[in-house]
Amino acid sequence: MNKEENLKAMTKKEFRSSTVQYLPEIYNKRLATIICHEKNIPQERLLEKTREREIVESRQIYMYMLIEIFKIGPSEIGRRTGFDHATVFHSKKKVNEFLETERRYRESFERILPEVKEMKRHMDGEVPQVSLSFVIRAKTSRRLALKYKTRLGARMISTNLVY
Numbered sequence: 001m002n003k004e005e006n007l008k009a010m011t012k013k014e015f016r017s018s019t020v021q022y023l024p025e026i027y028n029k030r031l032a033t034i035i036c037h038e039k040n041i042p043q044e045r046l047l048e049k050t051r052e053r054e055i056v057e058s059r060q061i062y063m064y065m066l067i068e069i070f071k072i073g074p075s076e077i078g079r080r081t082g083f084d085h086a087t088v089f090h091s092k093k094k095v096n097e098f099l100e101t102e103r104r105y106r107e108s109f110e111r112i113l114p115e116v117k118e119m120k121r122h123m124d125g126e127v128p129q130v131s132l133s134f135v136i137r138a139k140t141s142r143r144l145a146l147k148y149k150t151r152l153g154a155r156m157i158s159t160n161l162v163y
Helices: 003-009 012-018 025-039 053-068 074-081 085-101 103-123 132-140 142-147 154-159
Strands: none
Touching: 025 053, 025 103, 053 074, 053 085, 053 103, 074 085, 085 103
């Protein structure tokens, strides 16, 4: 039986259990670093079982990003973080509520989101686009070009303009 026939023969439950939802550890740590930096909390405290507001909000955003951006299931997130899957669902619900009602929370979230989406694109192997403003800065200063170069390489900066 070939691979395609095996997949057709599986039930939905067997298929779900055979596909591992995976986020490499380096991206997991980077996500935690981005959120902790924005919220100004130590990274070790992110998954601590506490009710301190800043830590709870950071943890909720962390779980929300894992669900919405990285498409990891609540059960898997619960296993990784040491929390119940119901806590993960609650986190997603609270983040959605706070985004609708609290301006401070939404502003903080919007500062985190672009960096996380860029990390996701990098993880998926997509080549980041070079913006025109980046090219202008790069042309004015070779040092900046080398500092901010993407996987495209410094010599490709002027040829990959995005208008």
